[in-house]
Amino acid sequence: DCTFRYGGNGVGVVQVAGSDPTVSGCTFSENTCSLYIDSSPTFGVNLIGNTLNQGDWRPIHAPLDCIDNVVFGNTIVPRVDGKWNGIDIPSSTISESWLLPTLPHGFLYYFNWATITVKGPSGPVLTIPNGEIIKMTYSRFEIGSNTEPGGLVADGVTFTSINDDTGGDTNGGTGAPGPGNWQRLDFNAMARADSCLITNCEIRYGGNGVGVVQVAGSDPTIAGCTFTDNSCSFYIDASPTFGVNLMGNTINQGDWRPIHAPLDCIDNVVFGNTIVPRGDGKWNGIDIPSSTISESWTLPVLPHGFLYYLNWAAITVKGPSGPVLTIPNGEIIKMTYSRFEIGSNTEPGGLVADGVTFTSINDDTGGDTNGGTGAPGPGNWQRLDFNAMARADSCLITDCTFRYGGNGGSTVEVVDSSPRFERCDFSLSSTAGAYVHGAAADPTFWYSSFTDNTQYGIRTTSGQAHVIHSCFEGNGLNGVLVVETNAPTGTLLMTNCWWGAADGPSGEGTGSGDAVSAGVTYEPWALTPACADLPTGTGDDAPAVLTVRPAYPNPFNPSTTISFELPATAPVRLSVVDLQGRRVATLASGELPAGRHDLRWTGRDDRGRHAPAGVYMFRLETGGEVRTGKLVMLK
Helix, strand or coil: CCEEECCCCCCCCEEEECCCCCEECCEEECCCCCEEEEECCCCCCCEECCEEECCCCCCEECCHHHHHHHHHCCEEECCCCCECCEEEECCEEECCCEECCCCCCCCEEEEECCEEEECCCCCCEEEECCCCEEEEECCEEEECCCCCCEEEEEECCEEEECCCCCCCECCCCCCCCCCCCCCEEEECCCEEEEEEEEECCEEECCCCCCCCEEEECCCCEEECCEEECCCCCEEEEECCCCCCCEECCEEECCCCCCEECCHHHHHHHHHCCEEECCCCCCCCEEEECCEEECCCEECCCCCCCCEEEEECCEEEECCCCCCEEEECCCCEEEEECCEEEECCCCCCEEEEEECCEEEECCCCCCCCCCCCCCCCCCCCCCCEEECCCEEEEEEEEECCEEECCCCCCEEEEEECCCCEEECCEEECCCCEEEEEECCCCCCEEECCEEECCCCEEEEECCCCCEEECCEEECCCCEEEEECCCCCCCCCEECCCCECCCCCCEEECCCCCEEEECCCEECCCCCCCCCCCCCCCCECCCCCCCCEECCCECCCECCCEEEEEEECCCEEEEEEEECCCCCEEEEEEEEEECCEEEEEEECCECCCCCECCCEEEEEEEEECCEEEEEEEEECC
16 A cells, blocks of 8 residues: 655666565556566565556566566556557567467557567467557567477567657657667577467568568468568568468568568468568568479569569479479579589479569669669679489570679589570670580580670580570680580581681681680681571461470470460450360450460469369460360379
8 A cells, every 4th residue: 555656766666676575555656667577476466455656767567477467467558658558578488378468558568689489398479469569678579499399370460670669669769760670589499380460460570580480381371461571571481381381461572581481382372371572672672592303493573673582592403303403584593602503413304484574683774673783793693503314305495695604703604404595695604604524425505605705605515505696705815615425526616607707706716706626617607697687486486377386295294385386466365274165264355466376374373373183275375276285283
């Protein structure tokens, strides 16, 4: 029955540090802070019947195990001006399931440099009631650990910065909210899949360190949430169900790093959520860690404004079935010290890429993905390795751009394999645009360009290469250097190529263009850039009648290409139907120009869902004609 007022200089006007006083029926008013409880052996059960008027400097401070008694055993009265109205929670471990109390109107929870850990042999679950506001400074939740289970259930909760005035000015107006003001929600390996349910929550101003939500080998359900103004939204190390329970969220790109997710989670991250790019073009990306692709797969087409980023990562495509990675037209792959490994010495693999740009993270093509750090330069990333078992029938690279690669070798390295490159541009490598070696190496470069590479356009030390109507210009040492070749003629045939000058190559040549070494047959050469007027497959080469080719590959997984040639510009409808004639997907619907067209089906229906394995038909309708073909999609 005491009155405490005008006190609390330093901490609370009453401080409890490991003892068990009875404080009952008292009134606290106009203090800097009313209660500061470090710990209480009876969880504060003897702090009862008091009236606690919120002070003017800091919220009430109490461990989680005392909150029930502080909230339900006393009357806590908020300040009218909305300042400092909160319960300040220190670091705590929850080892038994518990429901966080609903605070009186006007109050919210505050974590200041605190870690809330939920774990224990029984798999405890922390439940946060709907409508609660959790404000934090450099704090985080750790759900489960690598050895003990735990869970978190939160619906309609706001996780935000102490500087955010949502719900009141909890820190008395100190500072503005910003990305990274607090840390994250960590769902560790033993986080319980059945009891990690984060739904309809607002998550903002977090992500200090990594993502504001970090998933490390667990399978939380995060649905219907909105992520705004974080430094990074998601950081997924691994998910046993490939992130299928991350769905229906609106993920606004943060201001420090792209979303981080393994390749096997990308489909669900991209198609199951709405990801929104920053308006200034910065950081808009999906950061992919090292991954091995052992089944054929098509990289998802990212929403407008986003691109892929590999940071010190290796993407390996190999497996007993000869998997093929397909990268859709128009995608941009930015890299830092990263590479693709296609096949290995013992297992096959393939890569199909059309109209893709492979470049440096410092290249602002498609957006400033690293926030303006550094200028692009040769050797910013490594290479594409086509190893001995790279599949000749499924290594087709068309209309792609490769620049700023070659760290540790060349931008493209071909070892005992036979990939095909059509209309590609290789430039600004730290060594060679392409390096060919191994007795069985036999790549094809058709209408491709090798320009401004630090040392060589193409370098070979064994094997051979077919180079047709290509361009070499501005390469530092040689357009082509042949150390050794296994070509039947004893030289590499590179006829009808442009060497940067009308009088042909220098070096072993007599002209002033890029140099060639011995072992190159370069005559006749092109008098104008051979790759400047690339064949397009439309117009002049239009056939006299409609021509439809069989789909390839077929059977397939995950994608196949349907090719046809139009004799004239005409309306075209190309559909995929099931055996009952029901439309599954529409690949084209509208007027197309004369000439060849290659349309790919990725095994998805018109709503973006994976179609089941089985037999389908393609149906091409144009000019009064209908052509069909069989498609077999494998599991």
